[in-house]
Amino acid sequence: MDQVLGQVLRNAVWERLDMLSDLATRADAQSLVSVARSELPRLTEGWRAMLQAHEPDERGDCPTCSTRWHRCKAPCSVWQVAHEHLVAGGLAPQQTAATQDRRRRVPGQSRVSAAETTGRHALVDPRRPITA
Numbered sequence: 001m002d003q004v005l006g007q008v009l010r011n012a013v014w015e016r017l018d019m020l021s022d023l024a025t026r027a028d029a030q031s032l033v034s035v036a037r038s039e040l041p042r043l044t045e046g047w048r049a050m051l052q053a054h055e056p057d058e059r060g061d062c063p064t065c066s067t068r069w070h071r072c073k074a075p076c077s078v079w080q081v082a083h084e085h086l087v088a089g090g091l092a093p094q095q096t097a098a099t100q101d102r103r104r105r106v107p108g109q110s111r112v113s114a115a116e117t118t119g120r121h122a123l124v125d126p127r128r129p130i131t132a
């Protein structure tokens, strides 16, 4: 996948996560139940698929994170993040999410104005032909 398509893909995922976070904080109870029913199974399936790729091999290494020259012992960073967010992170999920969000935000952008415009992450207009 070339760099531009990779950026479009990552932007779409970040926007989806932002949208879900926004719904969790703003939506009314009825909408939240509806979103939870549709989105929670998708999120859990996504975690399962990702974790499956990081299951330790017979030597106890992560086959996805390891290279020919560097073996990565399980649990790799993906499993550590999963445990932190799905098991231990239940203690302070808001703080963790806010911290991660700040890391990738462009300086000077405020969350509210950015979240309410489309394409905060859209560095590339998907309607324009890709010439790279």
Ligand SMILES: [Zn+2]
Residues within 6 Å of the ligand: 053, 054, 062, 063, 064, 065, 066, 076, 077, 078, 079
């Ligand atoms: Zn891994």
